[in-house]
Amino acid sequence: MGGSDGRQDDGPLAIRARGITKCFGDVVALDGIDLDVTRGQIHGLAGPNGAGKTTLLGLLLGLSVADGGSLEILGAPVGRALAAPDGVAGFVDGPGLYPSLTARRNLGALAGLRGRGRSAAAGADIDDALDQVGLTEVADDKVRGFSLGMRQRLGLAAALLTRPRLLVLDEPSNGLDPAGTRHVRGVLERLAASGTAVVLSSHRMDDLEALCEEVTIVATGRVVFSGPLAKLAAENRELDYRLLTSDACAARELAGGTDGISVVSSGATRYGADSLVVRAPVAALDSLVSRLVGAGVALRELAPVVSPLEAAFLALTEHKEDAR
Numbered sequence: 001m002g003g004s005d006g007r008q009d010d011g012p013l014a015i016r017a018r019g020i021t022k023c024f025g026d027v028v029a030l031d032g033i034d035l036d037v038t039r040g041q042i043h044g045l046a047g048p049n050g051a052g053k054t055t056l057l058g059l060l061l062g063l064s065v066a067d068g069g070s071l072e073i074l075g076a077p078v079g080r081a082l083a084a085p086d087g088v089a090g091f092v093d094g095p096g097l098y099p100s101l102t103a104r105r106n107l108g109a110l111a112g113l114r115g116r117g118r119s120a121a122a123g124a125d126i127d128d129a130l131d132q133v134g135l136t137e138v139a140d141d142k143v144r145g146f147s148l149g150m151r152q153r154l155g156l157a158a159a160l161l162t163r164p165r166l167l168v169l170d171e172p173s174n175g176l177d178p179a180g181t182r183h184v185r186g187v188l189e190r191l192a193a194s195g196t197a198v199v200l201s202s203h204r205m206d207d208l209e210a211l212c213e214e215v216t217i218v219a220t221g222r223v224v225f226s227g228p229l230a231k232l233a234a235e236n237r238e239l240d241y242r243l244l245t246s247d248a249c250a251a252r253e254l255a256g257g258t259d260g261i262s263v264v265s266s267g268a269t270r271y272g273a274d275s276l277v278v279r280a281p282v283a284a285l286d287s288l289v290s291r292l293v294g295a296g297v298a299l300r301e302l303a304p305v306v307s308p309l310e311a312a313f314l315a316l317t318e319h320k321e322d323a324r
């Protein structure tokens, strides 16, 4: 199958889901989900609380089975048995770790479960995995004393040991400090560059924007958007923009007199005494900028108040929530 972006396809999709449904009693957690993830892609999953993200990730990890629809992972159909599909690693609801063991011994125990416990190769792999997630210095500390972010990084190291071809992570940024965020992003980018597909859920739009080529947004168990980030941003035509100019009064007047622009706030806002916030489609914003320049008003800053991804997310999911 040819990629819509013209990229060379490398074997079957990492994930091909069609019409996936999953109920818990009367609750419809997933209501006909379609999802395509190519190999080597970092794919984000976003959605409000209770949208169905964890349920979907659990299906990919073989922690539960769908009620309906078809799911293929790395080219193989997923059956009804509860087992992690070959080549898949990851975790939902935090990684399963032994608190009384050190980080290194946790990884050793996991390698041992897969029959590689004593080999020198396993030891080198463990050192490498700890290094990749930035836990070398605490490798011999007990996990009991680890913070949430350190546990998340150790869970990621455990997943790396299996050399996954599909990595599935639920909220991997939870509890991470800036250094931890940098390590985790680096690991995911290297995995993707080597052909591993990564699917991660996140409530943090900055994470998704920094990492993902494509995102799927779910709301009440349905896909409301799936595709490249740029397409999502383009679909959301009107955004709020913050402008900082050399003459706030003149800027406000010019904005008020420009077709398609509405002034949301001006003067002393939390963005500064001389800021102006306007709601506008891009074309109207372009014309405001030309008018400012024409009137000799210097434009010192111009930026969306919330990122295009966040704005699109809110627009798509608020509409769904209202319809409930």
Ligand SMILES: Nc1ncnc2c1ncn2[C@@H]1O[C@H](COP(=O)(O)OP(=O)(O)OP(=O)(O)O)[C@@H](O)[C@H]1O
Binding pocket: 024, 027, 028, 029, 047, 048, 049, 050, 051, 052, 053, 054, 055, 056
């Ligand atoms: N084991 C379960 N038993 C009963 N209901 C469940 C179970 N797991 C999930 N649900 C319900 O299914 C729906 C989807 O839940 P899910 O945890 O997948 O959402 P989510 O998008 O991951 O939410 P969050 O962002 O809050 O983690 C919710 O209504 C939830 O209450």
